[in-house]
Amino acid sequence: MTALAVEIERSDSEARRHFTVEVGEPTMVLDVLLALQRTDASLAFRYSCRVAMCGTCTIRVDGRPVLACRTPVLLGADGLLLEPLAGLPVVRDLIVDTTPFSTAWRSVEPWFTPRADAEPRVLAADDPSREAIESGLDCISCGACWTACDLAGAEHRFLGPAALNRAMTLAADARDGARDRRLRLVSQEGGVTRCHYIHGCSGACPKGIDPAASIRRLRRWSIGAGR
Amino acid sequence: MSALQVVFVAALTALLLGVVLFSAFTVRAALVVRPTTARGSWLVRIGRASNRDVQRWAFVAHRATGVAVFAFLLLHVFDVALFTLSPARFDDVHELYGTAPMRVFECLLFFAILFHTFNGLRLVLLDVAEIRLSTARRLLHVAVALTAVAGTAASVVILKPVVA
Known part of the structure; x- marks a missing residue:
C-alpha cells in the first residue's frame, strides 16, 4: 500500500480539501473517493453502475474529464487533483448540474x-x-x-x-x-x-x-x- | 537606418507583439473555458502532450499561425505598395529583408505558412471525406513532418547568404 495525497475542489471554501489515502494496485479514482468519504462524510460526488455504463461518476482528474470508476490511480504519482466537470454549474463539491x-x-x-x-x-x-x-x-x-x-x-x-x-x-x-x-x-x-x-x-x-x-x-x- | 526603415521595423514589432498577445489570448481562452487548478504549467493545462490531445494543440497552433501570416501579409502589402510611390523608397525598405534578423523572421514565417497550409488541407480533407480518428491524427503527424522538412530546407536557402 502507498500513501497518496489527494486534493479535491470543494464548493464550500471552508471544507477540507487535502487528504491522504492508502492505495494499492489496482485502485480506481472512485475507490479513492469512497475511501475519503468514510473520513469526511460531507464529501459529495455521484456514482452508480461502477462499470462505465451510466456516465454518472464523470469528474476531472488532474484537469481531464474521465469516468472515476474506470480511471486507475497511478501509484507513484505525486498526487491527485479531483475537480467537478467544467462548463456546468456546480451543485456541491464534485456534483454538477447537467x-x-x-x-x-x-x-x-x-x-x-x-x-x-x-x-x-x-x-x-x-x-x-x-x-x-x-x-x-x-x-x-x-x-x-x-x-x-x-x-x-x-x-x-x-x-x-x-x-x-x-x-x-x-x-x-x-x-x-x-x-x-x-x-x-x-x-x-x-x-x-x-x-x-x-x-x-x-x-x-x-x-x-x-x-x-x-x-x-x-x-x-x-x-x-x-x- | 533610414526613417522609413525605422517605421517598418516598428510596424513589424507591433504586429509581432499583436500575434504574441493573440496567441496568449487563445491559450488563455482554452484555460478559461475549462477552468482548472491542475498541477503543472499552463502548457500542461491546455492538453497533455499525448496523442489524445494532439488535435487540440493543432487547433491552437492553426489559429496562432493564421493570425501571424495574416498580420505579416497586411504589412507586406504596404511595403510592396511603396513601389508605386517611389522605387527608391521601396528599395530602401526592402534592404531590410536581406539582414540576418529579418531572414530568421522569414524562416519562422515560412514555418507558420507551411503548418497553416498543411493543417488546413488536412481539415478540408476531414470535412469532405470519412476519416477515422486515428487516421486524422496520423494526417496531423504527416502535416507536422512536411512542415519540418520543407521549413528546414527553405531555412537553409534563406539563411545561407548570411551564414556564408
Whole structure:
C-alpha cells in the first residue's frame, strides 16, 4: 500500500480539501473517493453502475474529464487533483448540474421515430449504414465531451458533441422518420456549424467515440439536404 | 537606418507583439473555458502532450499561425505598395529583408505558412471525406513532418547568404 495525497475542489471554501489515502494496485479514482468519504462524510460526488455504463461518476482528474470508476490511480504519482466537470454549474463539491447538457440533448429529439413505411424493418448485419450508426452508439451521456469542448462549455447556445453525435446516429438510420426535422434542428445556429475542429471531445470520450467525426458527417448531410 | 526603415521595423514589432498577445489570448481562452487548478504549467493545462490531445494543440497552433501570416501579409502589402510611390523608397525598405534578423523572421514565417497550409488541407480533407480518428491524427503527424522538412530546407536557402 502507498500513501497518496489527494486534493479535491470543494464548493464550500471552508471544507477540507487535502487528504491522504492508502492505495494499492489496482485502485480506481472512485475507490479513492469512497475511501475519503468514510473520513469526511460531507464529501459529495455521484456514482452508480461502477462499470462505465451510466456516465454518472464523470469528474476531472488532474484537469481531464474521465469516468472515476474506470480511471486507475497511478501509484507513484505525486498526487491527485479531483475537480467537478467544467462548463456546468456546480451543485456541491464534485456534483454538477447537467441541465445545460440535458437541454441540448433533448433539443435534437434523441429518440427514434420510425417511418411507417420503413423497409426493411431490421437492418442487415452488413448494411452500410450500420458503420455510421454504431460508431456513435456507445455514448453514455457522461458529459466528458461537453467539458472538453471549448465552445459547449463557454456558450450554451452550442448543442455540444454528445447531442450532435446522437442526432447523427439517428439520422444515419434509413428507417428514421424524423431525419429531415433532425437535420433542420442541427443546422440552426448553435448546431453543426459552431464546431471549430478543436477535437477536445474526441480526445476526452471515455468510450472511444469520435464525436467530431459525427458532427462533420452531420454537417455534410445538412449541406446535402440544402439546409 | 533610414526613417522609413525605422517605421517598418516598428510596424513589424507591433504586429509581432499583436500575434504574441493573440496567441496568449487563445491559450488563455482554452484555460478559461475549462477552468482548472491542475498541477503543472499552463502548457500542461491546455492538453497533455499525448496523442489524445494532439488535435487540440493543432487547433491552437492553426489559429496562432493564421493570425501571424495574416498580420505579416497586411504589412507586406504596404511595403510592396511603396513601389508605386517611389522605387527608391521601396528599395530602401526592402534592404531590410536581406539582414540576418529579418531572414530568421522569414524562416519562422515560412514555418507558420507551411503548418497553416498543411493543417488546413488536412481539415478540408476531414470535412469532405470519412476519416477515422486515428487516421486524422496520423494526417496531423504527416502535416507536422512536411512542415519540418520543407521549413528546414527553405531555412537553409534563406539563411545561407548570411551564414556564408
